Amino acid sequence: AYVIGEACVDVMDRSCVDDCPIDCIYTGERKLYIHPEECIDCGACARSCPVDAITWDRDLDPASPDSTHLADATAFFYQPLPGRSSPLREPGGAADLGPVGTDTALVAAIPRQEA
Ligand code: F3S
Ligand code: F3S
Secondary structure, three states: OEEEOHHHOOOOOOHHHHHOOOOOEEEOOOOEEEOOOOOOOOOHHHHHOOOOOEEEHHHOOOOOHHHHHHHHHHHHHHOOOOOOOOOOOOOOOHHHHOOOOOOOHHHHOOOOOOO
């Protein structure tokens, strides 16, 4: 799967959402998350992101901060989020689900990026 890293936080350009053919990029509060099971590895999103936030998981440097965002994306979908009683699991489409409105603890703890 492809993974959105820290460069997306507080930027949320959303070009990736427009270019994903299967609508598997979901909106949190300060970052977007690619569903690791729904993503078909087409790579369109990585080419469209203006801040280069998206990486194929097989290209991730295990020592880079972005490598933690792969496991974090799994947590976003399969662990309960604040304000939600049950995990999102496989929603099957970000447009139908709408903005989730919350982030994982990892992302929520990232200091706000100044504009
Ligand atoms: Fe969509 Fe990017 Fe995966 S465009 S299918 S999230 S590689
Ligand atoms: Fe974020 Fe880049 Fe998509 S900034 S919302 S990953 S286009």
